[in-house]
Amino acid sequence: MSDATSSSEATPTPALRRNALGLRHAIVISVAVMSPAASIFFNTIPQAGQVGAAIPLCYVVGFVVALLVANQYSEFSREIPSSGSAYTFVTEGLGQRTGFITAWVGLIAVAIGVPYSFILLGANLQVLMIRWFGINLHWSFWFVLALGIAFALCY
Numbered sequence: 001m002s003d004a005t006s007s008s009e010a011t012p013t014p015a016l017r018r019n020a021l022g023l024r025h026a027i028v029i030s031v032a033v034m035s036p037a038a039s040i041f042f043n044t045i046p047q048a049g050q051v052g053a054a055i056p057l058c059y060v061v062g063f064v065v066a067l068l069v070a071n072q073y074s075e076f077s078r079e080i081p082s083s084g085s086a087y088t089f090v091t092e093g094l095g096q097r098t099g100f101i102t103a104w105v106g107l108i109a110v111a112i113g114v115p116y117s118f119i120l121l122g123a124n125l126q127v128l129m130i131r132w133f134g135i136n137l138h139w140s141f142w143f144v145l146a147l148g149i150a151f152a153l154c155y
Contacts, residue, residue, distance in 0.1 A: 018081055026074030027067070029085070045124050121146050 021029075048055050073085070082088040086106060091099025122143030129135040129142070 019078055020081065021074060021077045023071065023074050026077065027070040029070075029073055045127055046120075118143050118146055118150075 044055065047058065051058055076089045080088055080092050084091070087099050087103040090102040119139075122139040122141075122145075125142035125146070126137065126139040129137065
């Protein structure tokens with residue numbers, strides 16, 4: 001028997017383990033999934049204009065909803081261990097057609113949500129810089145700066 005044959009037979013096939021994710025892991029995954037929505041924390045100016053003094057309550061409600069989503073991801077991951085996330089959960093529960101639609105909606109949400117979040121961040125930074133420091137640069141400058149910082153951090 002050659003070394004190539006024995007080494008390939010001895011290597012086990014990697015598989016996902018049940019109960020490998022705890023609540024801590026699910027919270028991190030949920031935060032990553034909801035990160036475009038998390039940009040709401042950087043867009044307080046329009047929010048305060050709409051809800052006024054109730055803005056802390058809005059954040060508390062959002063936090064509770066985020067924890068509930070994290071818990072559901074944790075529970076689903078215990079039952080269906082997969083890296084497919086929402087696609088896998090919906091496919092297993094509602095069928096392949098609905099899972100396919102879920103995957104495309106998720107992709108479109110990320111493709112639209114990320115630029116939208118950076119645009120709002122740039123617009124809010126423009127307003128804050130004018131108010132705090134008197135620096136009046138167009139929002140697109142702050143957009144490019146925030147995008148560059150995010151890219152550098154990810155790289």
